[in-house]
Amino acid sequence: MQSxxxxxxxxxxxxxxxxxGEAAAAKRRLIERAGGICVGEPEAxxxxxxxxxxxxxREGEAAAIRMRCRGLLVNVTDRTALCEFTVPSILDRDPVLVAVGTGGASAGLAKMLRLRLERLLPPGLGRLAQALGMARxxxxxxxxQGADRRRALDIALGEGGALDPLTEHGAGVVDDWLVSDADTMREGRYAIALRSADPDDLTLREARLLGSADYVVHAPxxxxxxxxxxxxxxxxxPVAESDTTGDGVIVAIHGP
Structure with missing residues (x-):
C-alpha cells in the first residue's frame, strides 16, 4: 500500500x-458534514x-509549507506531491463509511468506483451496523471467546448468511440471529493450492477462507x-516446505 x-x-x-472557489467549498462542506469547524490561517x-x-x-505550495511548519498535516488540491494525506471518494451509509482512494492518481476513477458500489450496498446497511453495535x-x-465470536460473525455476515450486509434486512434481524439455532461454529483446516503469486487468482471461496482464518500456516x-x-x-x-501439503501451498486453519 502506498498510503x-x-x-x-x-x-x-x-x-x-x-x-x-468550488474546490475549497467542497472541502468545507465535507469537513462540516463530519462535524469539523473550518477556520483560516490565523487559527492554524x-x-x-x-x-x-x-x-x-506557487501560492499553494507556499501555503502548504507554512501549514507544515506549524505541524499540520496538509492536503493540496490537485497537487499530490505536496499532500501528506489524500481525500477519498466517500460512500455514506452512516455509521458505515466506504472510502475509495487511488493515492491521488485519479479522483474520477475513485468517484466511478464509489458510484458502482452505491448500487450494491442496500440503504439499510447503516441500520444493520447500528444494530450490531447495540448488540455488542x-x-x-x-x-x-474472541475466536468463537469472530467465526460466528464471519458466517452470519458472509454471503447468504443471516446478516449478509448486501441484503436488505428488517428490524430485529440481529436479535433473531442471536436466538437462532443456526450453525455458527464451523471450523476446520482448509488447504489452498496456489496457482500463481497473484492474489487475484484466488477463488472467491479461497479469499473468504483467508479473510476469516484464525491461523495461516504457510511455506516460506x-x-x-x-x-x-x-x-x-x-x-x-511459517513452516518448512516439507511440513505443508505441497509446493507453494498455504493452509488456513479455523478454530483452536
Missing amino acids: LPLFHRVAGQKIVVLGE HHARLAFIAIDDA EAIRARYP GVPAAILNRARADAVRV
Missing part, C-alpha cells in the same frame, strides 16, 4: 481551509489538518501479497 487508510474523528475540531495553531485549494501553484454485549455474552515461498489477504490479526505460522 495508510485512516478515519479521523474531527467533530468539534478546527481544520484549516485555504482558498476560494489550533488545528491538526489543513486543506489548501489555491489555484496559483449480547454477542459477547453468547460467544465469550508464499508471497506477501497472498498473505496480506488474511486478517491482520490472524496468526501467521
Whole structure:
C-alpha cells in the first residue's frame, strides 16, 4: 500500500481551509458534514489538518509549507506531491463509511468506483451496523471467546448468511440471529493450492477462507501479497516446505 487508510474523528475540531472557489467549498462542506469547524490561517495553531485549494501553484505550495511548519498535516488540491494525506471518494451509509482512494492518481476513477458500489450496498446497511453495535454485549455474552465470536460473525455476515450486509434486512434481524439455532461454529483446516503469486487468482471461496482464518500456516515461498489477504490479526505460522501439503501451498486453519 502506498498510503495508510485512516478515519479521523474531527467533530468539534478546527481544520484549516485555504482558498476560494468550488474546490475549497467542497472541502468545507465535507469537513462540516463530519462535524469539523473550518477556520483560516490565523487559527492554524489550533488545528491538526489543513486543506489548501489555491489555484496559483506557487501560492499553494507556499501555503502548504507554512501549514507544515506549524505541524499540520496538509492536503493540496490537485497537487499530490505536496499532500501528506489524500481525500477519498466517500460512500455514506452512516455509521458505515466506504472510502475509495487511488493515492491521488485519479479522483474520477475513485468517484466511478464509489458510484458502482452505491448500487450494491442496500440503504439499510447503516441500520444493520447500528444494530450490531447495540448488540455488542449480547454477542459477547453468547460467544465469550474472541475466536468463537469472530467465526460466528464471519458466517452470519458472509454471503447468504443471516446478516449478509448486501441484503436488505428488517428490524430485529440481529436479535433473531442471536436466538437462532443456526450453525455458527464451523471450523476446520482448509488447504489452498496456489496457482500463481497473484492474489487475484484466488477463488472467491479461497479469499473468504483467508479473510476469516484464525491461523495461516504457510511455506516460506508464499508471497506477501497472498498473505496480506488474511486478517491482520490472524496468526501467521511459517513452516518448512516439507511440513505443508505441497509446493507453494498455504493452509488456513479455523478454530483452536
